[in-house]
Amino acid sequence: MADRTAEHTADRHATTRPEPRSARPPARTRTARAGGPGLLGSSAARSLGLVAALALLAGVAMASVLIGYQRFTLEEVQLAYAGYTGSDTDLVIRHLRVPRTLAGILVGAALGVAGVLVQGVTRNPLGDPGLLGINAGAALAAVLAISFFGATALLGYVGFAFVGAALAACVVHTVGSLGPDGSSPVKLALAGAAISALLGSLTSAIVLQDRATLDEYRFWVVGSLVGADSTSVPQALPFLAVGLVLALALARPLNVVALGDDLARSLGTRLWLVRAGSALAVVLLAGTATALAGPIGFVGVAVPHIARALVGPDHRWLLPWSAVLAPLLLLVADIVGRVVVRPEELQVGIVTALIGAPFFILLVRRRKVAGL
Amino acid sequence: MSRPTQKPDAAGTEATGTPGTSTVLGTATRVLRSGPLSLRVYAPSVLLGAVLSALAAGMAVLSLALGDFPMGVDQVVAALAGHGDPLTTHVVVDLRLPRVLTALGVGAALAISGGLLQRLAHNPLVSPDIIGVSAGATTAAVLVIVLFGGSAVTIASGALVGSVTTALLLYLLAYRRGVSGQRLVLVGIAVTAMLGAVTSYLLTRAEIGTAQRAMIWITGSLANRDWPHVATILIALAVLAPVAFALARPLGLLQLGEDTATALGNRAVLSRGALLFTSAALAAMATAVAGPVAFVALVAPQIVRRLLRGRAVGLFPAAACGALLVAVADLIARTAFGGSELPVGVVTGILGAPYLLYLLARSNRSGRGG
Numbered sequence: 001m002a003d004r005t006a007e008h009t010a011d012r013h014a015t016t017r018p019e020p021r022s023a024r025p026p027a028r029t030r031t032a033r034a035g036g037p038g039l040l041g042s043s044a045a046r047s048l049g050l051v052a053a054l055a056l057l058a059g060v061a062m063a064s065v066l067i068g069y070q071r072f073t074l075e076e077v078q079l080a081y082a083g084y085t086g087s088d089t090d091l092v093i094r095h096l097r098v099p100r101t102l103a104g105i106l107v108g109a110a111l112g113v114a115g116v117l118v119q120g121v122t123r124n125p126l127g128d129p130g131l132l133g134i135n136a137g138a139a140l141a142a143v144l145a146i147s148f149f150g151a152t153a154l155l156g157y158v159g160f161a162f163v164g165a166a167l168a169a170c171v172v173h174t175v176g177s178l179g180p181d182g183s184s185p186v187k188l189a190l191a192g193a194a195i196s197a198l199l200g201s202l203t204s205a206i207v208l209q210d211r212a213t214l215d216e217y218r219f220w221v222v223g224s225l226v227g228a229d230s231t232s233v234p235q236a237l238p239f240l241a242v243g244l245v246l247a248l249a250l251a252r253p254l255n256v257v258a259l260g261d262d263l264a265r266s267l268g269t270r271l272w273l274v275r276a277g278s279a280l281a282v283v284l285l286a287g288t289a290t291a292l293a294g295p296i297g298f299v300g301v302a303v304p305h306i307a308r309a310l311v312g313p314d315h316r317w318l319l320p321w322s323a324v325l326a327p328l329l330l331l332v333a334d335i336v337g338r339v340v341v342r343p344e345e346l347q348v349g350i351v352t353a354l355i356g357a358p359f360f361i362l363l364v365r366r367r368k369v370a371g372l
Numbered sequence: 373m374s375r376p377t378q379k380p381d382a383a384g385t386e387a388t389g390t391p392g393t394s395t396v397l398g399t400a401t402r403v404l405r406s407g408p409l410s411l412r413v414y415a416p417s418v419l420l421g422a423v424l425s426a427l428a429a430g431m432a433v434l435s436l437a438l439g440d441f442p443m444g445v446d447q448v449v450a451a452l453a454g455h456g457d458p459l460t461t462h463v464v465v466d467l468r469l470p471r472v473l474t475a476l477g478v479g480a481a482l483a484i485s486g487g488l489l490q491r492l493a494h495n496p497l498v499s500p501d502i503i504g505v506s507a508g509a510t511t512a513a514v515l516v517i518v519l520f521g522g523s524a525v526t527i528a529s530g531a532l533v534g535s536v537t538t539a540l541l542l543y544l545l546a547y548r549r550g551v552s553g554q555r556l557v558l559v560g561i562a563v564t565a566m567l568g569a570v571t572s573y574l575l576t577r578a579e580i581g582t583a584q585r586a587m588i589w590i591t592g593s594l595a596n597r598d599w600p601h602v603a604t605i606l607i608a609l610a611v612l613a614p615v616a617f618a619l620a621r622p623l624g625l626l627q628l629g630e631d632t633a634t635a636l637g638n639r640a641v642l643s644r645g646a647l648l649f650t651s652a653a654l655a656a657m658a659t660a661v662a663g664p665v666a667f668v669a670l671v672a673p674q675i676v677r678r679l680l681r682g683r684a685v686g687l688f689p690a691a692a693c694g695a696l697l698v699a700v701a702d703l704i705a706r707t708a709f710g711g712s713e714l715p716v717g718v719v720t721g722i723l724g725a726p727y728l729l730y731l732l733a734r735s736n737r738s739g740r741g742g
Contacts, residue, residue, distance in 0.1 A: 126558065131565070171729070178733035186554050187732055190497050193561055194728040197501070197666055201721025204591045205714055214587060215580050222572040297565050346573070353569030360562040361545055364555055 038312035046311050046321075053324045057105070060331045064101040065093065068338045069345075072097075095230050103228030103236075104334050104348070105327040107293045110240050110285035112326025113247045115300030116307070116318050117285075120254040121278040122173070125363065126185045128301035129165075129286035133195035135295035137168025138287050139221065140199045143206050147213045158239065158291040165287035168195055169279060223296035223349020225334055236292045243284035244323065250277050251315040258313065296349045298356020299326050305363065417686035420679055424692035428479075431699040432472045436464050438707050474597040475702045475716070476695040477605035478658045479668055483694025484616050485654035486669030487676075487687050491620075492647045493556050496677065497731060499670035500535075500655035503560025506669075507567040508538025509659035510590055514571050517586045518578045524600045527589075528660035535656035538563065539648050592665035592717020594702050601661040608657035613691070615650050619643065620687055665701075665717045667724025668694050674731060 040046045066072050070092060079085075080093040111129065118127035129135060141164025145157035172195050176188035207214040220227065253274040256264045265271060289296070303326040304318065311317040330348060333355065337346035436448045441463050450456040451464040486499040493503075500506045512534025513527050520526060542563060546556040571590065575583050588595070655669065672694035676686065701719040 131561065175729045175733050186557060189558060189561055190502070191729060191732050193502055193564070194725050194732065198721055198725030201591065201666060201718045201725070204587060205718040208584070208588060208591065208715065209712065211580060211584060214584060218572070218575045218583055218587075222569070222576055297569070347576070350569045350573045353566050357562040357566035360565075361559050364558040364562070365545075 038308065038310050040311050046317050049310065050320060050324060053321070053328065057324055057328050057331070060328055060335070061101050061105060064104060064331045064335055065097045067335055068097065069343055099228050099230045099233045100225045100334075101331065102233050103225045103292055104331045106233065106236060106240050107225070107228075107289040107296065108299060108327030108330035109323040110243065110289040111296060111299040111330070112303040112307075112322035113244060113319055114282045114285040114289070115302075115326075116304045116315065116322045117247055117250070117254070117278045117282050118300065119304050120315060120318075121257065121275055122176075122188060123258065124185045124188055125305075126189055126301060126360070128298065129282060130295060130297035130300060131189055132192040133168040133172045133199065134165045134282070134286045135290050135297070136196040136199040136203075137164035137166075138162075138290035139295055140164055140203045140206075142220075142291055143203050143213065143217060146216065147206050147210060158236070158288060161291040162283055162287040165290065166279070166283045168199065169283060171195055220294045222347040223294040223352070224347035225293050226345070226347070227294070228292055232292060236288050239284050239288040243281045243288070246277060246281040247285070248319055250274060250281065251319050254278070254315040255313075258315075294349060296330070296352055298352050298360060299330055301363075302356050302359045303329060305359075414686060417680060417689055420676065421686060421689035421692050424676075424689055424696055428476060428692055428696040428699055431696055431703065432476060435472050435475075435699055435703045435706075436468045438703065439463075439468065470599050470602050471594050471597045471702070472699065473602045474605060474661055475594055475698045477602065477609055478594075478662045478665060479672070479694035479696065479698030480691040481605060481609055481612075481654045481658040481694075482665065482669040482698070483672035483690045483692075484613060484687050485651045485658070486694075487673035487690040488616055488619070488647050488651040488654075489669070490673055492644060492651070495554070495557065496674060497670070497728065498557055498560075499667070500651060501664055501666055501669060502564070503556055504542060504563035504567060505535050505539050505560075505652045505655050506659050506664040507564045507571075508541075509535035509656045510664050511567045511571045511574070512537075513660065513663075514574050514586045514590065517589065518574050518582060521582075524598075524604065524661070528604050528657070531660035532653065532656045535652050535659065536649060538567070539652035543645065543648055588715055589663045591715040592663035592720070593715035594662050594698075594705075595713060595715070597661065605657060605661045608654065612650055612654050612657070613687075616654065617687055619647050619650060663715070663717060665698060666721040667728065668697055668701075668720055671724045671727050672697055674727070 040049050062074075065077055066074070070089075072089065072093060076089055077093055080090040084090055084094070114129045115127065118129060118132065119125060138161040141160040141162075142157045144164075145160035149156075149160075172188065172191045175191040175195075203217075207217045253269055256267055256269045257271065257274055259267075261271060286300070303322050307318050307321040307325055311321050330352070333351040334348040337348050337351045340346055433445060433448055436452075437443050437445050443460055443463075447456060447460050448464055451461045452469075454461075456464070482500070485505075489498050489500060489503070490496050509531035512530040515534075516526050516530035542556065542560055545563070546559045575586060578586060658665070673690040675697075676689045676693050680686070680689070697720070698716065701723065702716045705714045705716045705719045
């Protein structure tokens with residue numbers, strides 16, 4: 001998105017980069033100008049790269065099962081499923097490590113794809129479910145559900161989390177796009193910060209009333225995959241699957257939306273439909289991810305940029321690549337968190353914030369983000 | 373201040389020695405001069421400051437009277453004057469007065485901090501709690517609470533170190549041939565998120581009792597504030613507020629843009645650095661005694677700006693407005709919810725965030741207020 005925003009500026013001032021006026025259709029021309037095709041130019045390279053990334057993800061997932069406070073060998077993992085005896089090793093593998101790794105993959109994919117959708121629909125390079133207050137909305141709703149309705153299982157509060165995420169997203173987006181000149185990255189980010197602060201105040205008002213809720217809350221709010229177990233992961237799966245499929249279906253319309261509202265409309269895109277679909281997908285993905293693992297920041301903002309650098313701005317490639325790269329990043333962060341302060345653990349949300357915030361700052365310092 | 377001839381706005385003023393009316397600044401502005409020193413006074417700003425101060429004082433007296441043990445204003449005045457009965461004197465002077473004074477001081481400090489920062493960043497939507505200065509203070513203070521238990525003094529020093537370090541970091545990270553307001557905001561949001569993660573981690577490492585104490589502190593609370601807190605915030609104000617007022621003059625030049633300010637003889641980079649650190653130190657001291665009380669730093673200068681119809685915010689009325697806001701919010705937090713008391717930060721958060729959203733909705737693309 002950074003490139004595309006810069007491109008709008010270039011349009012306005014008509015100074016930089018002469019337009020390649022070729023016989024190609026306008027959409028292709030715009031795409032080509034918008035930061036180029038990325039490192040992997042051809043479809044073959046992108047497909048091969050995606051397969052390689054998937055293989056890498058499988059390797060990292062394996063490592064995530066093996067590495068931790070207790071280290072396991074491949075045979076032990078095999079035995080835990082082939083010759084289950086109920087030993088401690090079997091239990092840890094089957095009920096802690098494997099669900100945790102699966103949760104990492106699901107949450108990562110959800111956050112990465114949600115990030116692409118937010119950045120695509122708002123045409124905002126700094127779009128991220130966390131920064132836009134969606135996580136804070138889901139968090140407040142989940143705390144409400146736990147504290148007032150006694151919800152315990154994921155299924156009990158995931159509905160609340162959806163509603164919270166949706167409401168926060170609506171308010172932030174509405175506020176960010178009101179005013180004489182419409183939306184801008186800074187306005188959206190500020191609106192997100194304000195809403196997050198407001199929801200954070202309310203959340204702390206609730207958890208401060210009750211020590212037990214606070215005790216649960218403080219371990220959840222850091223963003224951790226530890227809480228995911230063999231019951232919550234299967235419960236989250238259908239929501240995430242629907243969200244992911246919806247997102248992939250939106251790839252082509254999102255490419256058109258990237259051209260600007262007017263052009264998209266004249267090309268026959270029903271903008272409201274694309275926006276509503278994206279919003280629904282983002283709420284499903286980010287809401288479920290937050291309900292499963294707590295608020296995890298910066299994955300949603302960083303991964304789309306990395307993917308864009310690799311495969312360019314075409315959402316048909318961007319979405320699957322983000323869905324693979326984000327879990328890769330999240331699992332690596334989780335493993336790092338398990339290893340660096342052994343025997344303690346650094347929660348994955350802390351690790352992603354410590355890696356992600358510098359990345360975000362780098363992004364802000366780059367000249368390409370318009371108006372910075 | 374020492375070379376008044378360089379002041380562009382002084383060009384049209386009258387002879388030195390007597391208060392004159394400036395043709396450049398409009399009839400409401402007076403310039404007081406004495407030898408090499410000059411003071412520009414904008415009458416409505418001073419008047420507004422006086423009115424808001426009076427309101428804050430009235431609110432303080434009301435706050436002293438209300439609570440679990442309600443009493444009349446006359447009893448409060450008698451207790452303050454030293455001839456009330458022992459019980460009311462104890463409640464008013466020993467229990468409620470330190471808290472009310474802390475509230476006033478914290479509000480004033482936060483408002484001055486926010487006012488400086490908003491003008492520095494050319495962006496009325498910037499405040500220490502949004503760009504991460506308060507978050508720096510919070511993280512450091514929680515570290516102190518979790519590691520050492522934390523007395524008032526150690527928490528205050530921790531907060532000061534944390535927020536000034538964060539301000540330095542922010543300045544360096546946002547610096548790129550000058551510091552642009554928008555870059556400062558976005559870098560600040562990232563730094564806030566990172567510090568928030570560290571704070572959350574510290575909370576998970578603590579005993580639940582300590583975590584609860586830290587959590588209340590993080591939300592911003594004035595409960596059980598005592599005379600050491602009052603002394604801390606008042607000394608901070610006594611030292612830093614004059615610095616802030618002195619720095620506010622170059623601030624007027626900076627609003628013309630960094631290049632113009634430099635051309636007019638203002639060392640822009642230096643003034644900006646000094647401003648950022650004064651603002652950070654004020655926010656730090658307020659945070660140190662009361663925790664990060666949300667949105668006051670942002671909202672108080674904005675209200676004043678609106679009341680003055682868009683003129684550059686005077687720091688004096690902003691400070692009075694901040695004091696009034698925190699006093700009102702604390703009274704609500706203390707008395708409006710029956711038996712259980714809310715931290716004051718929850719109240720200011722609930723009241724302040726909608727106002728920020730309203731400002732945002734009216735602002736233009738770069739996030740500057742309309």
